[in-house]
Amino acid sequence: MHDEVAVKAWRELSRQYAALSCALESALQEQHKLGMSEFEVLDRLVGAQDCTGLRMQELGEQIHLSQSALSRTVARLEKDGLVERQLCTSDRRGVFVHPTDAGRERHAAARPTHRAVINTTLASSQ
Amino acid sequence: MHDEVAVKAWRELSRQYAALSCALESALQEQHKLGMSEFEVLDRLVGAQDCTGLRMQELGEQIHLSQSALSRTVARLEKDGLVERQLCTSDRRGVFVHPTDAGRERHAAARPTHRAVINTTLASSQ
Numbered sequence: 001m002h003d004e005v006a007v008k009a010w011r012e013l014s015r016q017y018a019a020l021s022c023a024l025e026s027a028l029q030e031q032h033k034l035g036m037s038e039f040e041v042l043d044r045l046v047g048a049q050d051c052t053g054l055r056m057q058e059l060g061e062q063i064h065l066s067q068s069a070l071s072r073t074v075a076r077l078e079k080d081g082l083v084e085r086q087l088c089t090s091d092r093r094g095v096f097v098h099p100t101d102a103g104r105e106r107h108a109a110a111r112p113t114h115r116a117v118i119n120t121t122l123a124s125s126q
Numbered sequence: 127m128h129d130e131v132a133v134k135a136w137r138e139l140s141r142q143y144a145a146l147s148c149a150l151e152s153a154l155q156e157q158h159k160l161g162m163s164e165f166e167v168l169d170r171l172v173g174a175q176d177c178t179g180l181r182m183q184e185l186g187e188q189i190h191l192s193q194s195a196l197s198r199t200v201a202r203l204e205k206d207g208l209v210e211r212q213l214c215t216s217d218r219r220g221v222f223v224h225p226t227d228a229g230r231e232r233h234a235a236a237r238p239t240h241r242a243v244i245n246t247t248l249a250s251s252q
Contacts, residue, residue: 006244010146017143018190020136064144118132 016122023121024114032110037065037073039114042082042107045099053086053098082106142248149247150240158236163191163199165240168208168233171225179212179224208232 025036032039040063048054054062060070074097077083082103086096099107151162158165166189174180180188186196200223203209208229212222225233 003241003245006241006248009248010244013139013143013146014190017139020139064140115129115132118136119129122132122135 020121023117027113027117031113038077046107053096055094146247149243153239153243157239164203167199172233179222181220
């Protein structure tokens with residue numbers, strides 16, 4: 001790729017990411033009292049096939065947060081009663097996180113907002 | 127756009143942004159002792175048509191940083207002697223930032239790394 005084409009692609013990627021994450025952060029916070037990262041964690045947990053939840057490590061890989069940022073996000077969700085952490089006794093590879101009933105409800109309420117913001121923002125920024 | 131298509135597009139955008147910003151942060155830090163945001167500020171300043179530099183507000187819009195994050199980034203660059211801030215006497219709309227000679231040199235040295243990382247990462251993640 002020519003250098004200037006590459007830089008243009010990177011700037012466009014940054015612009016779209018900033019526009020969308022900013023719009024999601026505002027809408028989810030105002031309408032559902034959830035930060036974007038908190039919603040993303042709930043979204044992955046509710047969507048997970050495995051009913052035991054997801055390992056912290058898997059979550060981190062899926063939502064691209066550093067270990068410390070992920071820990072803070074999960075701790076906030078736990079404090080609000082939206083997720084639970086459980087040490088897996090049969091699997092030494094770590095801590096599982098799963099949504100509580102309240103977490104599933106909050107996710108179900110916020111999901112249409114999340115989807116609508118993505119649709120609107122991607123449509124207007126392309 | 128169908129909801130699941132929209133979510134897939136958003137997740138793909140997040141994945142690409144995370145991969146590229148993480149690769150840029152590491153390479154620029156290791157090879158040139160510059161954070162990604164610091165490089166982005168220098169890149170816009172050196173590329174600016176106007177030799178008086180750019181207003182803080184213009185910079186913020188171009189690199190999608192919050193006002194406080196941009197202030198911290200510019201303060202770090204100023205402390206390292208790479209940019210200077212100047213209050214514009216004829217224009218009350220604000221503070222101008224422009225690169226010093228050392229800033230232009232550091233930018234010229236880091237630019238090929240920045241372009242190469244973008245080329246490599248975009249090519250491998252698409």
